[in-house]
Amino acid sequence: MPRILHIGVGNFCRAHLADYTQDAGGWSVTGVSLRSAAVRDGLAAQGFDYTLAIQGEGTKRITVFDDILVAPEDPAAVLVQIVAEDVHIISVTVTEKGYHLGADNRLDTSDPLIAGDLSGRGPRTVIGLLAHGLARRRAPVTVLSCDNRNDNGDTLRNAVQEFAARAALPLDTSRVTFPNSMVDRITPATTDTLRQVTGDKMAVPTEPFREWVIEDSFAGPRPEWRDVQFVTDVAPHEMRKLRMLNAAHSMLAYAGILAGYDYVHEAVGDSRLRAEARALMAEAAQTLAPEVQAKALAYAEALIARFDNPHINHSLRQIAMDGSQKLPYRMFESLRALHADDITAPALGRGVRAWLAFCRAETAANRAVQDPLGPEIARVIAAGGPDADILALIDAADLAAVIQE
Numbered sequence: 510m511p512r513i514l515h516i517g518v519g520n521f522c523r524a525h526l527a528d529y530t531q532d533a534g535g536w537s538v539t540g541v542s543l544r545s546a547a548v549r550d551g552l553a554a555q556g557f558d559y560t561l562a563i564q565g566e567g568t569k570r571i572t573v574f575d576d577i578l579v580a581p582e583d584p585a586a587v588l589v590q591i592v593a594e595d596v597h598i599i600s601v602t603v604t605e606k607g608y609h610l611g612a613d614n615r616l617d618t619s620d621p622l623i624a625g626d627l628s629g630r631g632p633r634t635v636i637g638l639l640a641h642g643l644a645r646r647r648a649p650v651t652v653l654s655c656d657n658r659n660d661n662g663d664t665l666r667n668a669v670q671e672f673a674a675r676a677a678l679p680l681d682t683s684r685v686t687f688p689n690s691m692v693d694r695i696t697p698a699t700t701d702t703l704r705q706v707t708g709d710k711m712a713v714p715t716e717p718f719r720e721w722v723i724e725d726s727f728a729g730p731r732p733e734w735r736d737v738q739f740v741t742d743v744a745p746h747e748m749r750k751l752r753m754l755n756a757a758h759s760m761l762a763y764a765g766i767l768a769g770y771d772y773v774h775e776a777v778g779d780s781r782l783r784a785e786a787r788a789l790m791a792e793a794a795q796t797l798a799p800e801v802q803a804k805a806l807a808y809a810e811a812l813i814a815r816f817d818n819p820h821i822n823h824s825l826r827q828i829a830m831d832g833s834q835k836l837p838y839r840m841f842e843s844l845r846a847l848h849a850d851d852i853t854a855p856a857l858g859r860g861v862r863a864w865l866a867f868c869r870a871e872t873a874a875n876r877a878v879q880d881p882l883g884p885e886i887a888r889v890i891a892a893g894g895p896d897a898d899i900l901a902l903i904d905a906a907d908l909a910a911v912i913q914e
């Protein structure tokens with residue numbers, strides 16, 4: 510049976526790629542955890558099957574996983590899988606920070622994990638693993654990034670190539686494609702209540718809605734995924750989703766936490782924040798491709814309805830994490846595009862200010878800002894630095910004035 514090797518076995522891929530692949534039939538998925546053994550241990554105890562609890566639709570048993578490897582335990586075993594000829598697709602969901610990029614979107618070679626991989630130990634990061642594995646692979650393969658980043662496939666290819674060049678690996682990517690993709694399904698963390706209700710410790714909660722748009726550039730076979738749009742250019746879809754859904758999510762997270770809420774449905778249920786989410790999405794929509802703009806209002810209302818779902822219990826703190834990695838393409842790009850056209854975007858400005866206020870409030874409460882740049886952000890705040898100094902950490906000092914407009 511052909512296989513997908515999937516790196517990053519969190520709840521999102523178990524509700525998205527695994528669900529689509531199970532519906533398609535005929536393929537199995539071998540997972541790779543980059544960190545702890547917990548998901549492998551939990552799933553191994555139940556034959557790698559688990560319950561997908563689709564809110565409002567009931568449960569579904571997902572049975573596509575055949576094994577899960579834990580990279581830090583045995584990086585060499587992961588490299589064997591990257592080279593395996595029955596693996597035709599290597600897909601990736603490692604979250605934004607898992608790419609280890611700097612503010613310029615290029616591989617951050619000063620990142621301790623990347624530096625460790627470059628020092629010649631068995632690779633631990635997705636970038637190091639792919640560079641080493643692909644350098645040995647001869648058969649064609651598709652590397653499919655499914656993370657919420659702009660140009661996620663191109664970005665991953667650039668980072669892998671940069672790593673290979675620095676590590677002097679003989680990487681020839683002529684038989685490897687890196688399609689860009691847009692993924693969407695709201696998938697929170699598993700709660701104890703869900704574990705009890707389903708009787709499955711590894712159950713994954715998700716919403717009925719799912720969407721996947723993939724650049725049609727596969728190096729070899731792929732599953733007969735249904736309801737997936739294969740397109741020549743993913744960018745308009747990616748921008749719609751990142752600048753509307755994810756930007757509104759981030760704003761609701763920061764403004765919602767500051768207003769004392771815990772969950773997305775609570776924040777969006779507050780009439781002020783609901784109006785704010787609508788205003789922010791309306792501003793962002795002006796930056797989208799004309800064909801997307803025409804449907805933007807309906808899309809925004811559909812998003813509000815998804816956020817309203819009271820059964821999903823999507824924690825604002827989960828979304829609030831890693832703001833420095835998320836805001837650049839969720840909010841900064843829209844702000845810059847509108848500013849260049851002399852269009853003011855006060856709601857987007859308030860969204861960024863909510864993030865800055867959240868960082869300050871966390872620091873004042875002696876809580877660490879959960880972000881790869883958290884310690885640096887806290888240092889700037891402790892030194893009495895202005896917002897521009899925090900923004901400068903992510904090459905965005907230019908926005909300090911724009912967000913006050």
Ligand code: CS2
Nearest residue numbers: 692693694695755758827828
């Ligand atoms: C969220 C996303 O955690 C976050 O930052 O905005 O995970 C969001 O739920 C997904 O992108 C929805 O597809």
